[in-house]
Amino acid sequence: xxxxxxxxxxxxxxxxxxxxxxxxxxxxxxxxxxxxxxxxxxxxxxxxxxxxxxxxxxxxxxxxxxxxxxxxxxxxxxxxxxxxxxxxxxxxxxxxxxxxxxxxxxxxxxxxxxxxxxxxxxxxxxxxxxxxxxxxxxxxxxxxxxxxxxxxxxxxxxxxxxxxxxxxxxxxxxxxxxxxxxxxxxxxxxxxxxxxxxxxxxxxxxxxxxxxxxxxxxxxxxxxxxxxxxxxxxxxxxxxxxxxxxxxxxxxxxxxxxxxxxxxxxxxxxxxxxxxxxxxxxxxxxxxxxxxxxxxxxxxxxxxxxxxxxxxxxxxxxxxxxxxxxxxxxxxxxxxxxxxxxxxxxxxxxxxxxxxxxxxxxxxxxxxxxxxxxxxxxxxxxxxxxxxxxxxxxxxxxxxxxxx
Amino acid sequence: xxxxxxxxxxxxxxxxxxxxxxxxxxxxxxxxxxxxxxxxxxxxxxxxxxxxxxxxxxxxxxxxxxxxxxxxxxxxxxxxxxxxxxxxxxxxxxxxxxxxxxxxxxxxxxxxxxxxxxxxxxxxxxxxxxxxxxxxxxxxxxxxxxxxxxxxxxxxxxxxxxxxxxxxxxxxxxxxxxxxxxxxxxxxxxxxxxxxxxxxxxxxxxxxxxxxxxxxxx
Numbered sequence: 142x143x144x145x146x147x148x149x150x151x152x153x154x155x156x157x158x159x160x161x162x163x164x165x166x167x168x169x170x171x172x173x174x175x176x177x178x179x180x181x182x183x184x185x186x187x188x189x190x191x192x193x194x195x196x197x198x199x200x201x202x203x204x205x206x207x208x209x210x211x212x213x214x215x216x217x218x219x220x221x222x223x224x225x226x227x228x229x230x231x232x233x234x235x236x237x238x239x240x241x242x243x244x245x246x247x248x249x250x251x252x253x254x255x256x257x258x259x260x261x262x263x264x265x266x267x268x269x270x271x272x273x274x275x276x277x278x279x280x281x282x283x284x285x286x287x288x289x290x291x292x293x294x295x296x297x298x299x300x301x302x303x304x305x306x307x308x309x310x311x312x313x314x315x316x317x318x319x320x321x322x323x324x325x326x327x328x329x330x331x332x333x334x335x336x337x338x339x340x341x342x343x344x345x346x347x348x349x350x351x352x353x354x355x356x357x358x359x360x361x362x363x364x365x366x367x368x369x370x371x372x373x374x375x376x377x378x379x380x381x382x383x384x385x386x387x388x389x390x391x392x393x394x395x396x397x398x399x400x401x402x403x404x405x406x407x408x409x410x411x412x413x414x415x416x417x418x419x420x421x422x423x424x425x426x427x428x429x430x431x432x433x434x435x436x437x438x439x440x441x442x443x444x445x446x447x448x449x450x451x452x453x454x455x456x457x458x459x460x461x462x463x464x465x466x467x468x469x470x471x472x473x474x475x476x477x478x479x480x481x482x483x484x485x486x487x488x489x490x491x492x493x494x495x496x497x498x499x500x501x502x503x504x505x506x507x508x509x510x511x512x513x514x515x516x517x518x519x520x521x522x523x524x525x526x527x528x529x530x531x532x533x534x535x536x537x538x539x540x541x542x543x544x545x
Numbered sequence: 546x547x548x549x550x551x552x553x554x555x556x557x558x559x560x561x562x563x564x565x566x567x568x569x570x571x572x573x574x575x576x577x578x579x580x581x582x583x584x585x586x587x588x589x590x591x592x593x594x595x596x597x598x599x600x601x602x603x604x605x606x607x608x609x610x611x612x613x614x615x616x617x618x619x620x621x622x623x624x625x626x627x628x629x630x631x632x633x634x635x636x637x638x639x640x641x642x643x644x645x646x647x648x649x650x651x652x653x654x655x656x657x658x659x660x661x662x663x664x665x666x667x668x669x670x671x672x673x674x675x676x677x678x679x680x681x682x683x684x685x686x687x688x689x690x691x692x693x694x695x696x697x698x699x700x701x702x703x704x705x706x707x708x709x710x711x712x713x714x715x716x717x718x719x720x721x722x723x724x725x726x727x728x729x730x731x732x733x734x735x736x737x738x739x740x741x742x743x744x745x746x747x748x749x750x751x752x753x754x755x756x757x758x759x760x761x762x763x
Binding site: 197198200214216217218240242243244245246247248249250251252255 | 619620621622623624626668670672674676677678679680682684686726728729730731732733741742
């Protein structure tokens with residue numbers, strides 16, 4: 142009898158040991174997946190979002206971002222949420238309704254809310270599609286928000302020209318404090334980019350834009366403007382979008398950008414580059430690398446510089462900085478440039494001599510000067526060698542100073 | 546010589562094989578209770594439960610009925626939850642152990658079976674939420690007259706321990722849950738089934754029985 146009872150006790154212990162505690166993480170299934178799409182091809186669209194907000198909360202979701210979709214936490218304490226998408230061209234809304242049911246989970250976890258039967262009640266997007274009314278704990282895309290073609294976005298590209306014959310150059314990052322239009326004020330806040338899309342005035346056939354470049358920007362400093370003339374024609378491409386304006390015959394009316402190329406005079410969606418702003422190569426940049434010698438070789442090493450001055454300019458370079466490389470401008474009006482290096486340990490002088498030959502690298506940049514045969518004629522650096530006797534752009538190491 | 550041996554063996558086999566006429570008339574009723582439910586009722590705060598189990602035999606088949614009740618009272622940091630309800634299960638089991646005066650003189654039962662189960666219950670809860678995005682919230686919810694149905698595969702053992710006293714356990718694979726919801730709540734606990742988190746779940750009963758003979762076994 143005791144053996145029989147013992148067996149039953151073993152089974153009872155096993156049964157109790159099978160009980161486990163629930164996982165309290167991520168209990169609500171209140172996240173809706175929203176994807177931005179283009180009506181034109183149904184593919185994902187990247188949109189500029191200033192902010193995503195909702196009724197019933199002060200919280201800001203997705204503060205200033207470029208995105209092609211969002212995961213939005215619905216208000217599970219209500220059966221509806223109205224979401225506001227604040228974009229550069231205006232604010233659109235999406236009103237959603239659903240059934241939110243409360244469920245007690247455990248003493249440790251408390252409650253959860255189970256959301257179901259998602260519906261789109263209203264929207265001022267061009268078109269919407271509910272892919273799935275089921276909300277899950279692992280968020281997926283529930284809603285597509287479509288937009289009609291945007292036909293008034295003119296695209297600018299910033300490019301850097303080099304000493305090579307490449308007439309297009311390479312993408313150049315520029316930093317602006319903002320971009321304004323004559324019809325709308327501020328279009329963009331402070332940003333760094335190498336391409337940017339800005340809307341032409343849909344109510345006129347001329348638009349002027351002003352780019353406010355930050356001080357010390359690689360491209361320019363302060364405001365630069367460009368204004369366009371264009372024509373508009375009305376067409377119905379998609380029934381749901383109705384009659385739309387299509388822009389063509391884009392031409393530059395005026396600009397103070399130094400080098401501007403109009404490469405496409407029609408507006409496309411997705412936008413293709415219409416205008417290229419180029420920056421000419423610099424032909425006077427001398428590059429010096431500081432190294433420290435070891436038993437076998439010499440490695441780049443940072444040095445503490447109080448300041449560097451040049452004989453041809455009052456500008457002070459690398460003031461109170463710690464660097465292993467310095468790039469300094471040569472005087473293109475003379476065959477030699479003198480520099481004074483003030484280190485914490487003392488002052489060193491360096492005079493660089495070179496030959497100057499007029500040369501046109503790019504027609505748009507006009508005549509420039511080719512600098513060759515770099516030599517150090519006067520210096521009190523003990524160990525300086527020439528690595529490249531020609532000024533290049535992008536810069537190459539011309540001199541190497543080794544300190545042992 | 547060979548045909549003679551073969552004939553005599555056949556005669557012997559016929560003499561050993563006794564055809565027993567199967568009697569499907571019930572001979573006993575077993576009535577018991579789930580011990581784990583009683584232990585949990587005393588050991589766990591806010592939990593009260595009982596379950597009565599009964600079966601009646603028909604040869605190696607058993608007609609089984611379970612009736613139970615549970616009451617839950619739980620508190621989390623911000624919520625209060627109450628659940629009260631009753632349930633029943635009906636179904637049948639088959640005993641894999643044969644009636645055998647030598648090997649199984651007590652007619653112990655190693656069984657598998659099926660059950661249909663139904664539960665009727667009510668829930669009351671007060672939910673409090675502190676959410677940094679959607680704010681603070683407190684609301685009472687009621688879900689009265691809720692119903693649930695499900696099926697079970699059962700298996701287990703019932704062993705005679707002493708005279709009319711039996712011990713047994715039943716493992717249950719509960720599946721096919723269909724529980725009613727109202728527009729504002731989802732049931733948390735279903736009496737007799739357990740947590741509503743999963744639509745299939747394992748259960749376990751540890752039972753004491755008393756066997757009441759109703760007809761003398763032949």
